[in-house]
Amino acid sequence: MKSIIALALSALSALVGLSAPALSQDVNPDTLTIALLPDENASELIKRNEPFKAYLEEKLGKEVELVVTTDYSSMIEAMRFGRIHLGYFGPLSYVLAKSKSDIEPFAAMVTDGEATYRSILIANAEAGVETLADAAGKTVAFGDRASTSSHLIPKTMLKEAGLTADTDYEEQFVGSHDAVAVAVQNGNAQVGGLSEVIWNAVIARGLVDPSKVTVLDHSKLYPQYPWTMQSNLSPELKEKIRAAFLEMKDEEVLEAFNAEGFAPVTDADYDVIRELGTILGLDPS
Numbered sequence: 001m002k003s004i005i006a007l008a009l010s011a012l013s014a015l016v017g018l019s020a021p022a023l024s025q026d027v028n029p030d031t032l033t034i035a036l037l038p039d040e041n042a043s044e045l046i047k048r049n050e051p052f053k054a055y056l057e058e059k060l061g062k063e064v065e066l067v068v069t070t071d072y073s074s075m076i077e078a079m080r081f082g083r084i085h086l087g088y089f090g091p092l093s094y095v096l097a098k099s100k101s102d103i104e105p106f107a108a109m110v111t112d113g114e115a116t117y118r119s120i121l122i123a124n125a126e127a128g129v130e131t132l133a134d135a136a137g138k139t140v141a142f143g144d145r146a147s148t149s150s151h152l153i154p155k156t157m158l159k160e161a162g163l164t165a166d167t168d169y170e171e172q173f174v175g176s177h178d179a180v181a182v183a184v185q186n187g188n189a190q191v192g193g194l195s196e197v198i199w200n201a202v203i204a205r206g207l208v209d210p211s212k213v214t215v216l217d218h219s220k221l222y223p224q225y226p227w228t229m230q231s232n233l234s235p236e237l238k239e240k241i242r243a244a245f246l247e248m249k250d251e252e253v254l255e256a257f258n259a260e261g262f263a264p265v266t267d268a269d270y271d272v273i274r275e276l277g278t279i280l281g282l283d284p285s
Contacts, residue, residue, distance in 0.1 A: 023230070026232070027230065028234040029062070030063060031065055032056070032085045035078060035086070037089070039090075040177065049066055052256055071144050072089075076097040076146070082232075084230075085230050087228050088227055089226055092146055092273055093148070094226050095270055101230075108223065108226050108265045108269075109262055111259055111260060115263040117149065117224050120154075120194065121217050122180075123190060123192075127187070129214075131161075132161035133162065133163070138169050139171075140169050141180045141183040143177050148225075149193075149195035150180060151173075154194075177195055200258070222272065226265050226269075229241055246261075
């Protein structure tokens with residue numbers, strides 16, 4: 001049986017084709033197009049990251065255009081065809097993009113001194129769900145199908161609790177992490193999975209009333225979301241980009257990411273994501 005990653009790749013093949021096009025080398029554009037995570041409201045993300053845009057323009061001496069694609073599939077496609085130069089991917093969407101594009105991860109945010117994060121499963125406070133096992137017979141909201149922290153990891157957590165999608169519970173994809181939180185609060189889903197960092201952010205923004213939603217469980221730690229760049233950028237530009245992230249100290253910029261800073265990462269750091277399919281009892285090949 002194919003792994004969840006293989007199945008996702010198969011589904012995306014119809015959208016983005018089977019191989020990456022040849023892109024010109026040593027690209028050094030006047031304007032860098034940078035894609036943010038399509039995990040929250042697009043206009044809110046762009047507004048919140050204006051200091052980040054200004055910081056990069058100063059450090060790199062270039063114009064910067066921030067974009068938010070409609071979903072992970074369109075972000076993967078945009079990276080594959082060279083329409084974006086840098087992308088802030090989730091771990092699974094990075095793995096999918098890497099299989100079709102000549103790209104490289106170079107930085108991941110640091111929180112509590114580590115470049116790792118957790119997913120959580122939440123429940124409607126009035127749904128009578130107190131443990132993961134109580135999700136049986138309920139509707140579980142996930143974000144994007146290619147999301148690590150709002151699909152792959154929480155689904156793995158439910159699998160480890162003995163629950164399988166479409167057999168033990170009904171799955172519902174609502175597109176973004178904040179939409180998961182709202183769906184659970186409103187009772188459109190009784191359970192939902194999302195990133196702990198984004199959960200804390202939606203609480204801080206007042207998007208969700210914490211008295212109406214309970215946190216059921218936390219996942220183990222996984223490598224943080226990677227910042228990724230096109231491999232065909234000029235070596236000088238790539239080095240400037242790495243330095244701009246790894247040397248970032250601007251508190252206003254870091255606050256938008258809920259980060260203390262950024263640490264270097266490599267493709268090998270995401271092998272654990274490639275192997276998650278085995279935890280779901282599926283063949284990872």
